[in-house]
Amino acid sequence: MNVSILRRPAWVWYLGIGSLVTAMYMFVPPLKGNGPLINVLGLSGVVAIVVGIRMNKPRARLAWWLFAAGQFLFFSGDLYTYSYRLLFGADVGFPSAGDGLYLAVYPVLMAGLFVLVRRRNPKPDRSALIDALILTIGVGLLSWVFLIAPNVHLADLTWLEKGISVAYPLGDVLLLAAAIRLAVDTGKRTTAFWLFVSSIVCLLATDSAYNYALLKGTYQHSQLIYDAGWIFYYLLWGAAALHPSMRDLEEPAADPRTRLTPLRLSLLGAACLIAPGIRFWQELGNPDVLVLILGSAVLFLLVVSRMAGLVRQEGRVVSRERALRGAGIDLVAAAGREQVYAAAISGVDRLIDGESCVRVALVNADGASVVASSDGASWNLVPATADWLGRVRSGVLRLAHSDMPTLVGTDLRLTHGEAVAVLPLSVRSDVRGLLIVSTTARISPEVADSLDALGTQVSLALEGASLAEDLHRRQSEARFRSLVAHSSDLITVLDENGRVTYQSPSIERVLGYRADEVEGRRFDWLLSEQDRPRLDQLTSTDGSGAAEAHTIECSLTHRDGTLLRFEIQHTDLIHDEHVHGVVLNSRDVSERKAFEDQLQHQAFHDPVTNLANRALFSDRVEHALVRAQRGFADIAVMFIDLDDFKTVNDSLGHAAGDLVLQEVARRLKLAVRPTDTVARFGGDEFAVLLDGVADSSESADAASRILRSLESPLEIDGKQVFPRASMGIYLVDRQSEAPEAAELLRNADVAMYMAKRDSKGSYRVFEPAMHERVVERLELQSDLQHAIEFEQLELHYQPVVRLDGHEIIGVEALLRWQHPTRGNVTPAQFIPLAEDTGLIIPMGRWVLETACAEGVRLQNSFPRTAPLTMSVNLSVRQLQSDSIVADVRSALEKTGLPPTSLVLEITESVMMADTEFAVRRLDDLKALGVRLAMDDFGTGYSSLSYLSRFPVDILKMDRSFVGAGENVALQSAIIALGASLSLDVIAEGIELPEQEQSLQDLGCEIGQGFLFARPMGVDALVGFLAAHLEDTDVGVPPASNAA
Incomplete structure (x- = not known):
């Protein structure tokens, strides 16, 4: 289906579907003459009005609710009438309850119409009321003669039956009176208005035809044409309510004055002739009476015709006055001569009834003339035409085309048969132009007078424009003199020899010289020594007289000897009759140049x-x-x-x-x-x-x-x-x-x-090899970042044991990287790289979380009285990171590892970077409940004072001290230092039983190394612990892992 059809407004759909159903009611069995169907159509009218009120939300809702009530009463009467035969098997009698419902419709609808009339006419309109009464009385006479009087004179009807029979046409006449009052006012006539009026016409026409058929005895129930009229009364009123313009029915007119238009006068005349017409029809057999009636009608029509002429004449006078008033407003608002001419042409167009072409001939002081036409064209007049037009001095010259010289008519582009009016346009009693009007209509004396008045207004406007131009010119000259005098720019005029013929007074404020000191001297007197050769460039002319501006930069000398930088724009006006020289506009740009130099310095x-x-x-x-x-x-x-x-x-x-x-x-x-x-x-x-x-x-x-x-x-x-x-x-x-x-x-x-x-x-x-090493380092950095992002790193774990009995008390997490192409990359290769690039932060965060998670899994798999500990190394870069405390806290919270089970290992280099910072950071970590270990102790610059300030719990003796014989003294000192500070000491790198025995003899209790176990993956660690922690009292036998 076409989308445009679906988008049609609701009132179109309603009217279209209703018309289709009506056609089916009229012609298509078994729906033809179907009583329930006409009741459905009647109900639809009530529903449409209610929907229209909800949808369009008019302010005069009372009127529309009254219309809905009237339609519902009409529907109720139809429901009673058309359902009576179906319910009782007989025709409805007369009078009946249905008649009461039908008659109640009239006062309700009239009340709604009066509400609308009141809203559309806030102020009383006597003329509209009289017009409505004339039309209503005329139609009422017809109703009396053909409908009301015959019912009154019927002898076989009771008084009740006569009253009801008379009430119908009387109600129609009163409803018509309200509708005519609405129609003859000056309110808006929208689509909803015409639908509304059409609905009332359908009702009155159908009622009148139905009553007349009843009187004549020609009505039959099979004549569905009457039903069609009442159905369209429903549909058109409902469509009017659905139309969006129904909101505008209550809006008063912008101009509330009632005008006697030809149509209105014709309707009023026709209404007045209804009574004579009826009498003429009744006296067709009496010639004397017919002559009197015809004579009266002719006299009436002549009077009406005369009145119509007076009305038209008054209308033309009003129109000319309105045109002159509009032209006067346009002329007052005109800001210059061109707008004055445009207003004059527009005013003539409004004054002339027929087709016209307006020309404005402008006569300059030197005698040259130009014509502007209302169609937008313009051309110059030949001298002969200008001379002929120049002889018009006052008044309006009216003449035919034949009275004008052929050359003038041709030059003005006038066609044969035109009437011509020529109006002089004066400025200060001097004719400066002509308003020439050529038209196909006759120029009446009244139009000529209006044109003369318009010419006077145009002349006054031109004189005002001339005065305004003079004033503007004087103001411009005064403004220019003031601007030149107070301008920060220097305005200088040079002759062809470079001498100053004019110098603006602003030179005293800018350069310290008086203007008279400069005038008469060569301009190079002001130029700096290096710029003096450029005087020829300033005074050069190309001889063409073209006033093109060129800009150069020069330095001018201040009276105090200071050189100031100027941007000089020189314009060749040698051939200008008002200047006769080269104009220099000089602007001091010293501050700007200094600022530009400063910006340039800052930029580089x-x-x-x-x-x-x-x-x-x-x-x-x-x-x-x-x-x-x-x-x-x-x-x-x-x-x-x-x-x-x-x-x-x-x-x-x-x-x-x-x-x-x-x-x-x-x-x-x-x-x-x-x-x-x-x-x-x-x-x-x-x-x-x-x-x-x-x-x-x-x-x-x-x-x-x-x-x-x-x-x-x-x-x-x-x-x-x-x-x-x-x-x-x-x-x-x-x-x-x-x-x-x-x-x-x-x-x-x-x-x-x-x-x-x-x-x-x-x-x-x-050296070229350096670049290769750097490239290799960059590649390794990229691979490391990829490995961190995609979790390609892994942790190995080495057990920490008690030397006495080899009891496993914890493990240390050690980072490993198995590169897909490089193979095993040692920590010594990628840890320093991670430190330099900052990758150690995300990598360390992953190590913490992974190790803590594995620590929880080991504690759950191998529960002990003293839970297994998990040791993790922290680099200096990690410790300096602002997020390290939050990272450790997050890892503990995510995994659930008890803080006392986590050992963080740091190196001695932490103390050398920033001792105070390191102490604060370690205190923050210690506050989380974790244990701290000093890794590789003894290899750096540790001192007892440093060590006593750091909140460490464990000293890890570097593997370089775990040797045989020569390092015993250092081992003993470290162990003794740990004992004096109540710190646990762990020996790293134990590989031989002799080393283990020596450490035990010195009092070392804890160690780790290849003697007990190598670093291993998660699965191997679980198997190792399962094999050696079945009994908590059983340790690791050295012989099993010494290899």
């Missing part, structure tokens, strides 16, 4: 050290490479990175860090030549460009000078800071092919990285 320099930044350094490297390729000199690029600068920032603050950077920048500039470039790339990275080095030894000497300059400490807030640095060097000689600047910087950075890795505080010269 580091704000902290005032050194060149990366952009400027890269640009200079590009230029140096070009010179090197041309064989002028070798170059060297140094990439410098401060060692441990983050420690300075973290411990002393960023302000102290900035002081260190500034001092390093100063030392770097002193260590190199003035022609070399020193730059800061950001953070703690610097770069140096040695342009024009003789050989590699010269760059090496420069690198040594730089490193020596950074050896001496600097003092900040009473603390000494040693700004050591690592440096990478890339050399470009004239014989080798120079790389791109980006590659050069990257290679120097690679060399610096190698220097920092091998030995901080040194330099390295780039």
